[in-house]
Amino acid sequence: MSASYALLGILGKQQSYGYDLKREYDFLYGKEKTLPFGQVYGTLSRLLRDNKVSIEATEQSVGPERKLYAITTLGRADLEEWLATPEKLHPSTQTVLFIKVVTAILLDKEPNAYLDIQRAAHIERMRELTKLRRKSDLAESLQADYAMFHLEADLRWIDVTAARLQLLKEEIQSER
């Protein structure tokens, strides 16, 4: 979904050929995961079907036909609305992490051991992102920061849960 808006955003700046759109997308967003050509053309044909983009010109000198895409008025309105709409918050508090902690308690296992493993995995990912950020441009570095802060939020939850495990155990056992 966000790939289609990212492409619309690029077209909102200027008309573009499919190949150039892919290159621009990869430059802006795709350092870790580039957008496959198939997805670019698939997305463009959906946007075309929905009248959010139009073909302004077609040229064929040598090789395959090249189409010049442009954003339509409808596409621009959709893009503006998407920009102005807040993203949905995480819909559920029943996270996998919480379920694992409770399951460990139910099975009389040590939840701290699981939390330690999860903490180490999170910090390992933060270590990778820290290294990535060192050799990145600002755009890529800010994307890494976004991931880092989300990992940090998980880690804060892990720490608070670790500190309250005894209470949680007592609560679960008293309710059963």
Added chain:
Amino acid sequence: MKDKEYILEAIDLKKTFGVTLALQGANLDVKQGEIVAIMGPSGSGKSTLLHCLAGILKPDSGEVMFDGKRLDQMDEAERTKLRRTAFGFVFQFGQLVPELTAEDNVALPLLLNKAGRSEAYTKARSWFPRLGIEGMEKHRTGEMSGGQSQRVALARALAIEPKVLFADEPTGSLDSLASEQVMELLVKTAREQGTTVVLVTHDPRIAAYADREVMVRDGKVTTAGRRVGAVR
């Protein structure tokens, strides 16, 4: 010492303060040139462990080995000498003299180690461009920003070319951006000098700069499986 590659070892350390059991059998090995983060909740014993490793505190029992020698058996004079010549320290705040200039602060440990005044100041000044604070040599540290002060503190700690740098929440008083800058400099200079770093932090973003992290919980060191064997 069991293995020459370890510059620092804590073996079954126990330490109490009154009725509080701060360390209850803590073990940790640190390799030469390694950067290790010690994490843990407040009151878990992580700072006590760092203070025992650095010879600031004597454990009630257990061994601290530094470079093949029993640190815990040294007398106060020997440990003080070691802290001046082989160990560098960066704390959250308080280690700089605010009335002195930045270069005075950096030169101070060198002067205490009996370096000549000219040599001490030349060496001290050489750290300012390396840490991105060139031009601040004559500023009083009390008038500097938190990030600048911590860079001066880092210069002061590294000026004696320590074998081990001990850092206790070195970015605890800084915002995210200043923390990153200080940590980048700390890691870069430590790698260049081959300095081993033992870093206490509660902040996972800071721990992510280390080669590995260990957790201290209830006075014991735990780890989650990586570098198996590093923690006994």
